[in-house]
Amino acid sequence: MTPLPQPLDPEALQRLIHDLEGLDVLDGGPALHELSRDQHHLSPPLEEALRGCRAQVVVRAHDREQLRRVAALCHRHRAPLTLRGAGTGNHGQCVPLSGGVVLDTSPLQRLLHLDPATGVLTAEPGCRLLDLDRLLQPQGRALRLSPSTWRTATLGGYIAGGSSGVGSLRWGLLRDAGNLLGLEVLTVEADPRWMQLDAAAAAALNHAYGCNGILTAITVPTAPWQPWQELVLDLPDRPAALGLAEALTTAALEIDQLAFLERDLAALLPSLAGLPPPQGDRLLLHADPAALGPISALAQARGGRLLLQRPCWPPRGLLLRELCWNHTTLHARAADPRLTYLIALLPDPVEPVLAALAAAEPGLLWHLERVRQGGCPRWVGLPVFPWRGDDALAGLIDTCRRHGVLVFNPHALTVEDSGLGVIDAAQVDAKRAHDPAALLNPGKLRGALRDTPG
Ligand SMILES: Cc1cc2nc3c(=O)[nH]c(=O)nc-3n(C[C@H](O)[C@H](O)[C@H](O)COP(=O)(O)OP(=O)(O)OC[C@H]3O[C@@H](n4cnc5c(N)ncnc54)[C@H](O)[C@@H]3O)c2cc1C
The missing domain is CATH 3.40.462.40 (FAD-linked oxidase, cap domain/gating helix)
Structure with a gap:
């Protein structure tokens, strides 16, 4: 098995922080700890396993260009990069195992498109699910699926970290065909690229804990609003x-x-x-x-x-x-x-x-x-x-x-071990394609631990 990337040594960290100048950066204080945690305390073994894990730097991305800059710098400095939405995941999904950068995408909150004929919605990853429903309701539409953390959770975090919730009785699980229609993904490379994925290609990033691409826009269907x-x-x-x-x-x-x-x-x-x-x-x-x-x-x-x-x-x-x-x-x-x-x-x-x-x-x-x-x-x-x-x-x-x-098993750390227990080749292929240096959320995709970082 390939070992996890190491946290940056102090000198490398200073070089990275220097290059991040001009961005919204936190490199110390209690916020570094807070923004390295999620709600995994529901699980005593995860609480124990993740106790010392924290980011060395947190960056809040306020626009797409900032996202691109962080992705390029993490690649240049070989810094582990873990995405974060609202941090409500209950599996330690957004807790960095190897230090490095936590990239908070929650400030990216634009509703990009709502098709009036079909109700298909495209939005940035930081949109809070309740805020989306507030925008949808006057249009007579509603999200099909939402977690019980609807008030706080983000769309990006739900797609990358969630599985089901309110609406699953009618619409099934988040992973069921038809519940995710497309993604825009940013790669982690020397010169990061935006890729447009259709529903079939997007499936590999659905519930992959942000290990195989940075979600920058998400397209989902909505349902007619009903007075539940x-x-x-x-x-x-x-x-x-x-x-x-x-x-x-x-x-x-x-x-x-x-x-x-x-x-x-x-x-x-x-x-x-x-x-x-x-x-x-x-x-x-x-x-x-x-x-x-x-x-x-x-x-x-x-x-x-x-x-x-x-x-x-x-x-x-x-x-x-x-x-x-x-x-x-x-x-x-x-x-x-x-x-x-x-x-x-x-x-x-x-x-x-x-x-x-x-x-x-x-x-x-x-x-x-x-x-x-x-x-x-x-x-x-x-x-x-x-x-x-x-x-x-x-x-x-x-x-x-x-x-x-x-x-x-909600007490397991990897996508596979908390899921069906088997490696999904499509998830691993997507990681190779979008994150060739294996910097995204290291340690969470068991299938990728066999790969040698490039
Ligand atoms: C009390 C409680 C109730 C819950 N109920 C449900 C439920 O009903 N259904 C359900 O499915 N889940 C549930 N969850 C889990 C969690 O709240 C949801 O999955 C939620 O949608 C996660 O959203 P978030 O914004 O907090 O994501 P985070 O916790 O911040 O992140 C989740 C994952 O997404 C990744 N990620 C975040 N943003 C991006 C991005 N832009 N690109 C790539 N990856 C990204 C992170 O790295 C992480 O791996 C619950 C958790 C708790 C504690």
């Missing part, structure tokens, strides 16, 4: 809740988000709109107003109750989505810092698998998200459990796999 309603339902037990969820998501109802939280986990989360503590297991939904009648009727038939209905837009205070996806784990850890999580695609039917895992691994608290996968609704599990060390985690993953569960 936040709904909270209490159900007497898990079979009733999961049965209702499965009935709702195979019925002729428009639902954009559906999460299941078992009662003991829901009890750890902050109260939404002053709701009382859960009486049973909970479902959290974004649903179309026309679906409310059938949802209430189907819930009542299973002994359930609709506790809350309010519009999603405009967003105010704590949002329902901020109790879902990785926010569930975030809040649970605030209540009990020993807790952590796993991400797993569960086989159908799900109830026997959950029962078998509960028997094998006591202490799992179930949080499930309903997503569309291969055209069908499926459950993604984000179980929360007390951290008991690496061996216990390996045992849990092994047990899950024996029950037909596809595990995505």
